[in-house]
Amino acid sequence: MTRLLVSVILTSLGALVYGLLLGGVSRVITASIHGRIGPRLTQNFIDLWKLFRKESSIHHGTMFWMAPMFRLTGGIGVLLLVPIIAGNSVLTNMSFSGDLLLVLYFMFFGCLGMALGAGDSGHPYAVVAVSRGLLQMSAYELSFSAAVLVLALGLGTFSIENIVSAQQGGILNWNVFRFPFATAAALITFLPMNMTYPFNIVLAPQEIPIGPPTEYSSRFLSFMFSGRAIFGVAKLILFVNLFFGGAGSWSSLLIKTFLLYMYPLFVSPVFPRFRTEQSVRFLWFVPTSLVAVDLLRVIL
Amino acid sequence: MYCNKIPDKPVDNEKIWKKLDDLARANSLWITAYGTGCGAIELRPLHTSRFDMERFGIAMRPTPRQSDVLIISGYLSVKTLKRVIRVYEQIQDPKYILALGSCTIDGGMYFDSYNTINILDRYIPVDVYVNGCMPRPEAVIDGFILLMKKIKEGKAVGWKRYKENLEYYRKNQREIIRNWDLPDYNW
């Protein structure tokens, strides 16, 4: 029990540091795409500490307090339910106690809490962003769930550990080669999940200035930042486990998550933003029809 | 549903982390994206690749709740002053004000205008002035570096001055804003 607790705390802290570092790397790379020098790699840590130590004298109700916690809980929940390194007895954390369905639920949980809190803040932009976000979520959850269903039907299991072990023994056993269309669909839904550019209608700078966190200040915002960093890392590890053969060692984990993290970074600076209805229409038709190919192949 | 309470006087009880806090605050200044006058046009080049203020950790935030610095960019009309007070009081402590242009110092070329203020420091506490009409982006960056230096030395205490002398500032503000309908403090 103590060992589990220690591993849970260490995993969360490690994911936080890794997520913030990845954020720093992404800021530097975006800056060099713009032809700028860009911030320090540790800028996100400085921002986090500053936000944590600022005065926070404003709140708008109970849900307003809880929303950053929901976000953090959603992130840590996904992180703990996914085996980080396959076969490592410590870093599998609590993946014995839940399967993919629970993970899907937790991914929804953080966003839902955020929506409730933003609604409690009462800012009109926050409410607009929440309605957009829930609409978009209903659009991409469809194809992502279908992609997960393809894996479950094809491999005959919902357990992430079994899905990882089914992919061992050669690169051609990875799900990205077994189910290429489902993987493509899941990778498209990875963009709106990370709120990167063609699909960032929720945060939408210059449009509804920053969306849900408009009223969130200092300490609330620092929790939200760390929740987002942890959630980002958890999603990366989940995708590596589901489609890219899992991670057998530290080095393969770092390489795979880093490469997967780079992918939205090179999509986002070259695309403008979709409008809400365009985004929803795209997400309902393109990834869904991609995943339907694999779904039919698995069923027949 | 809003709070009308006047803020407490600031107390200095953050001895342990003070050094680290000041270092973090100086290296992560977030600006409220609010242009009050003509100088706002000089802030745009600061984002771009030529001047690139992100290398100092300076970023734009669209809401006053999340920012640290409010830039008064150039002349300030009385109508805008009312909005500036609202925005300034909504920023969470610690907060700093950077005043650009000679208009904020002594009225500049609008010294005889019926609708622009002459001396900004009477109405809100200013930490750093950058003179010029308008100051070029290099001068603005220089002002930011001076502000960072003041924060690291613990001398940028405009926000404490504002809370301690709230009656003085309120009196000056109410003198020139004729249709005063703000609450006692805009939380």
Add this chain to the structure above:
Amino acid sequence: MADDLMTMLRETVEDYRVIRKRHGYLHVSVPRERVMEVIVTAKSRCGKNVLQLISAVDRIERDIFQLTWILESTEDASIFMVSADYPREGCKVPTLKDMWPSAVFFERELREMFGIEFPGNPRQDEDFLLEGWEGIPPMRRDFDTLEYSMKTYGERRKREHVDPRRLIAEHTGEWDTPVPSRKEKS
């Protein structure tokens, strides 16, 4: 288009005066009783369907406000300007809000800046730019803006005068040009 307007003017008002006429541009001055008639006819018969601006000039020497309505046509972008003189004291001008809803804002601005009344405009007393202004409207020429600024916003700080010749002289020690002392000039 300009010929159209000239015919229209000849038919509606006799004593108009052409101030300037160019291709696609006509500026006339008409007596103030006939202004509304001219504008209505220009909109209905000559296709001047956009009200661009209502402006006022305070001609304090002749004791009048000169009001100018600037109309434009979206078909050929030609401009038609009508001017009329109104007395400065108790200036009352008919409103155009029924023909162009945007006229409400121009009229509110004139009401605030010059004190010109538009009796038909229900929103004329709302604040436009100056919130809660009292006293003489600021754009009238008998309003002393420097004195007002000194009184309300405080005295301007005096600058210290630095003569470059003095700096050079102090630096090199050569006093070949007469140098004013520092206190001499204000």
